[in-house]
Amino acid sequence: MDFNLSSEQRSWQMAARKFAEEEIRPISLQRDAIPTADGPFDWDIIKKGSKLGFRTLAVPKEWGGHGTDFVTQALVMTELAKADSAISKAFSQNWKWSHLISATCTEEQKERFLKPFVADDTFVLGKGITEPSAGSDNRLPPDDIKAGLKLKAERKGDEWILNGEKAFIANAPIGKLFFIDARTDHTVPLKQGTTLFLVPRDTPGFRIGKVFNKSGWRFYQNGEMIFENARVPHANVVGDVGGAVRKTGGRGGDTTGGDIFGDLELCANALGICDDACETAMRYAKTTKQGGQVLFAQQNVQLQINKMFMLTEALRSFVMRVAWEHDMKIHSCNAGLAMNYSTDVVQEVTELYMEVRGAQGCVMDHHTDKLVRDSIIWSHLAGDSVQRMKVARRLAAAA
């Protein structure tokens, strides 16, 4: 057992901490407060972070990225999320899909897509799976062949014609390249009939619809995608036709970078929120007075703070173990479990932080309010019953 970070890991952590404190935190609440759906996003911070390497952190060195390991990625996500969870996610979403490109794309595809991605500070990636009538059905596909995503792709010569729509797609409003899951065979269940396509933003027949206005993670943009006879070259098929679900995880899970990263991503990001809540709660309790005494003098406040730190440190142990296991190529169900666990922890910790503040009256400041709004996002992303059952089924398959 060795819990020491390497000097490279430590140096990325420090760089992320500096960027988070100096650049992200000063704009965090300001961006969050903008009421429109597409208002909070800001290219300036993305460009600044990109120049420091936070957009291309997970791209292999031979393709011009930084080729960091999972431990580094977890450390950086946590540091960025400590200043703003949504901005951290806006960066790490790119790592998720650069893992996928590295793991599944051909050299020719990497040449066409990975190179421009690395070169352009405003090149952002996304992946479209969810549709208005298919959310949970994509995650836990039932045997019914009609269930799951419906976006249709039909081959015509050297092209595929895509028709249908996607909803809630992260980075849709700002991305330059998207991985799109589409049904290429409607006569078989989702798992056998889905193909993954690389769809550049300027694809004819493809456009972005509305941007969703969320209560939390406001900086991070989710939007609709509309495909009306969108024409995608056959050369943009990722892997085999009908092989999308296998490529990106499927029931067994963890076959490529994209999927194992996604679970780690959510728990590492949650840890950043927890760190922020703990640090702020401690400072608040030690400096705010009630009846002539600091709040920390109260037993109840001490107990609340104890629980916040206890849960946060337990989550950190789990997150770092999962990251280390990924680096060691020990593939277990731990990433999924850590993701589920992070939902419970991030919500309990932020709610305890509210309790600490509540000892001084009911008005919550913007920062406190933002932390609980951001933490609620985990309810439908990382800790809903489908995400928990999915991990249970992986465990059962491995048992």
Added chain:
Amino acid sequence: MYNLHLSAEQLEIRDTVRDFVTREIKPAALKADRLDVQDRSLLTAQIDAASQLGLRTLALSEALGGAGADALTSCIVTEELAAGDADIAGVLSETSRLAHLLFDRAMTDAQRDMFLPKFLTGDRFHLAFAGAESDTRLGVNYHRPVAPEAVVKTTAVKSGGDYIVNGVKPGVANAPVAGLFAVLADTPGRGAGVLLVPADAPGVSVRAHEKAWHQGACGDVTFKDCKVPAGNLLGGDAAALLTGADAAGRGIPIFQAMNLGIGRAAYEAALDYAHLRVQGGRPIVEHQAIATKLAEIAIKLEVARAAIWQAAWASDHPEAVADRSLSDLPLQTMAQVFTAEMMLKATKDAAEVFGAMGVMRDMPLQKYVHDARVCLHSGDGNSDAKLRIAEVLAGYRRATNGAMAPAAE
């Protein structure tokens, strides 16, 4: 005799209000721009309509022109209103509650003559109690006496035939809509007293809270050399009456009924949606995972309602406590703690049923979660409320000078 039957009148009021909420409140309350918790305005027209229905004067005695509703009926009505819109429930229940306390119980005939006609005829005439100020929470003062000067810093100094009021009251429920304030102030030599201060009296200014970290209407009230006739001082122990200190945690759980209404709105939305949304080849209500969640929400609502109704009934029937039919514990405070904790869980679970739609700002679920959070941290707050219960359990007796009672209950 143990009897859980509502009277025919109570059932009728419930149906009337439920119908009013469905027809008049929900269509307005569920509009996308009203669901933004950061920027929601009061539905004034609907509050006016509710006033014409008698809901503003619900608890005022019939003799004085109200409906004379008891605590249980008030709670039933408030739950119904809050299931439609928590802000409407907040404004109306506060005015109705104070109407009973002020006009029926605290005022002299002369004071009534001065203020009642205006109150009865003005659909927009609401009432507010500017009570405790800063440093009045239990926290560090658990099981310890509090110096009275730490409680009320606002002063009312006698000057000839008048009182001159000076001070600032933060976070007063109904302040922006109030026509009349009852102001807790230190009257030198006489201790804490309550003065009636019309909102249009010179020297009164209200700064409405912009962001919705409250239900209803809320604001800071400043009194600067505000002169009111000496006759506006309430007699008896009005401070204890208005702060609820004399009820010792056994007052009317009207705020809890509002909290319950918020949970119910979330539950009803989730149940409807679970029938409509199909995943896994079946409506999600047919999936164990969702079904269990819905059952858990329903359990929380029922048990919270039982606690609220019991506390309300105890408030209406002190003899039932006296003859040991009911516990003499602070039932209202207990209902508060339970309801606030359970409704946050319930609204979060209901939002999860909606998947991503549960966090969209133009959808109601994120608002219900926010509203439940506001309840959890409003007024007393659960940490303080538990300490208050503990003081009773420990046999600690607090002076009933209004010193330690919550500001907005």
